[in-house]
Amino acid sequence: MPSNNKFTGFSRRTALASTAAAASIAGLSPKPLRAQNRTDVVVIGAGLAGLNAALLLEEQGYNVQVIEGRDRIGGRLLSLRDVPGNPEAGGNGIGFGYGRMIDITERLNIPMINNAGRRQISSFELYLDGERISDEQWPTHAKNILPDAWRSFSPRLVPLILLSQTNPLADFEDWYDAKSKPYDISVYDVFKREGFTDEQIDLTFNLNVSYGTSAHDISALMMWFNDGWVASMDDGPPTQLSAIGGNMTIPETMARALQSEVHMGREVVGIRSTNAGAEVDCLDGTVYRAKHVVCALPLPVMRYMKFDPVLPSVHSKAISMVPYFAMTQVHLVSKEPFWEADEWSPDMWTDTVAGHVIANRHFLDNTEISSFTAWARGFTALKLDQVSPEEGMAWVVSELERIRPSCKGKLEAVHIKSWLRDSFAGGDYAVWEPGQVTDFLHAVGKPHGRIHFCGEHTALSNRGMEGAMESGERAAFEVMDAI
Ligand SMILES: Cc1cc2nc3c(=O)[nH]c(=O)nc-3n(C[C@H](O)[C@H](O)[C@H](O)COP(=O)(O)OP(=O)(O)OC[C@H]3O[C@@H](n4cnc5c(N)ncnc54)[C@H](O)[C@@H]3O)c2cc1C
Structure with missing residues (x-):
């Protein structure tokens, strides 16, 4: 049952100020370290959820092995280290109430910076049918078809x-x-x-x-x-934390804090749960055995995995039916400050494939623009996903040059990332369709034999990165109870 308490960031944060505190909440005392050749738990997925579960289990003395399908740690945290300012192509803002996230960065001494305020520097100007419409023009503009009470709102x-x-x-x-x-x-x-x-x-x-x-x-x-x-x-106070060098530093540091290295490049295709233990099958034929398995994978990935015994019908339906958000980002750098030439806002809200364009200010001098991110979402992302990455980047640049002539020859697209096309994610995050919250949410985090599930889509009290951490914590406690 949901609690009647509206937890604040502080209460979560202080409650989970250390793993020891977290364990004591669950009524657990640390267990002695087990022999290294005996795996208690295999965790699948080295994103925030899986790594948090693995760290909590290890700190309680369990022998844990983490398996990751990609050749990098972090999953849906992806910092672009070859783009000025290291913008995020994945999870970006860590807010005040992100108790677990803030706690892990403090415990692992990860240097953070508070970006609050940087995003409010300029307003988002509207571009409709190739026309720029300022905030002042909008309330009386001919394209403003909003109801009277809403006409003054962007x-x-x-x-x-x-x-x-x-x-x-x-x-x-x-x-x-x-x-x-x-x-x-x-x-x-x-x-x-x-x-x-x-x-x-x-x-x-x-x-x-x-x-x-x-x-x-x-x-x-x-x-x-x-x-x-x-x-x-x-x-709490305005908080938009990110790790210096990019948020991917957080899961990378969590992985380094584990007692054994993450097994990289091991794409899992099946999980078996028996009375005696659990087995994990990888595409390359490797089989991992443990007492319990924590499956920290996004739902779309599980559509292509075999569960033995088969999952209950409601869980299977959730895996096949809950959609993940189509999101494609194009990252751009500017050769000259075109926004100074036309004196318009560098941030744009457009009806083109460039979608919503944000000027990033990730340098230490927060007035300087480090790069731009064009966020294409939903159908706009699906359009961009129909063409090759090179064509997608060129398309976004040409649309921006069309609607904003001062951009011409000044913007260069340097990176494109489609989360829908990413076979290890299958989309940005779970978006529950009407009826699906009440039909499926209660089922996706339920254990199945020796298989325990976590990941942001199973979180009940938080979203995004903090939801992933919450879910990893819940799965770790479940396993501790079961072993
Ligand atoms: C563009 C974007 C913007 C976002 N912005 C924010 C934000 O501002 N604030 C916020 O809080 N959250 C944000 N999020 C959401 C946040 O990043 C995610 O909710 C969180 O990182 C999910 O963590 P996870 O551990 O649940 O999943 P993941 O990070 O996806 O971890 C799953 C892991 O499993 C691995 N894997 C997948 N398939 C297999 C397989 N078959 N075998 C083995 N391994 C496999 C993956 O490679 C991955 O490492 C954003 C996400 C995106 C994409």
Whole structure:
């Protein structure tokens, strides 16, 4: 059952200020170290969830082996170290309430920087049908088809405000309570109930979706949980932490803190659970044996894995049906400050394949722009994914040059990352469709024999990186209880 306590960042953080404290919460005392040739637990996936589970288990004396399919650590944390300022192609902002994330960076002495404020430096100017529309022009502009009460708001802010105003959850953690089923409806239904037309929904929610592909395929219940969770970050000082050198440093340092090295390049294709133990099959024929397995993989990856015995029907359905967000980023560097030439904001909210363009300020001097990221989401990402990476990068540059002539010859695309095309992720993160929160969320984190599941999609009280850490912690405690 969800707690009635709305945890603040501080309460989570102080409660889990050390692994020892975490273990004592679970009523555990450290176990003696086991012989190195005996594996207690195999953890599959060296992202935040798997690594957190592995560290917690090791600290309690269990022998743990971590298997990773890629040739790098970190999963959906990906810092672009060859782009100025090391922008993130994956998880970026660590907020005030990220107790577990902040705790691990402190315990492992990972240098962090607070970027709060850097993102608020300029406003996002709107580009519709090739026309730039400033904040001042928007309320009376001919393209502003919003209802009277909403005309002064930028289209990108309308969904955030509307969903916040209509949020029925007294406590955001109520989202996984069965009594919340009536709220597991589409965002489209919420907009319609509030009197918006299809054109107005297209201009606001669908233009650069924050989840899903359109207001039809996203659960308002997930968005209301998200709204409450994000609001809880306001309980503390403005916080947008990131690791110096890139957030990927965090899982890399966690992996180095393990007693044995992560087994890299081992793509898992099957997991067996028997009365005697568990076995993990890799594509290259390697088989790992342990008492228990922690599976820290994203749902789309599990669509191609064999579970023996087969998973319960509700869990199988979740694996095959819960979509992961299509997100493709193009990273750009600027040869000259084109925004000084036209004196417009460097940040852009567009209806082109460039989507939502953010000026990154990742140098120590936070007034200097280090690079740009064009975030293509939903259908926009799917469009970019239809062409080759080179064509995708060229397409984004040419669209920006078209809508903003001062960019011409000044912007160079240096990196493209499609999360949907990434076979070790299958998308950016889980986006629950209407009805899926109440149908599936309770099932995806349930153990199956000796197989325990974690990963951001199984988190109940947090999202993103902190959700991944929460889920790894829960899976570790489950295993400790079971062994
Ligand atoms: C573009 C983007 C922006 C984001 N922004 C934010 C943000 O601002 N704030 C925030 O909190 N979160 C953000 N997130 C989300 C956050 O990064 C993720 O929720 C989190 O990193 C997920 O961690 P995880 O351990 O659950 O999964 P993953 O990091 O995906 O870990 C799973 C691991 O399993 C491995 N694996 C996959 N398949 C196999 C296989 N068959 N065999 C072996 N190994 C396999 C993967 O390679 C990976 O290392 C963002 C994510 C993206 C992509």
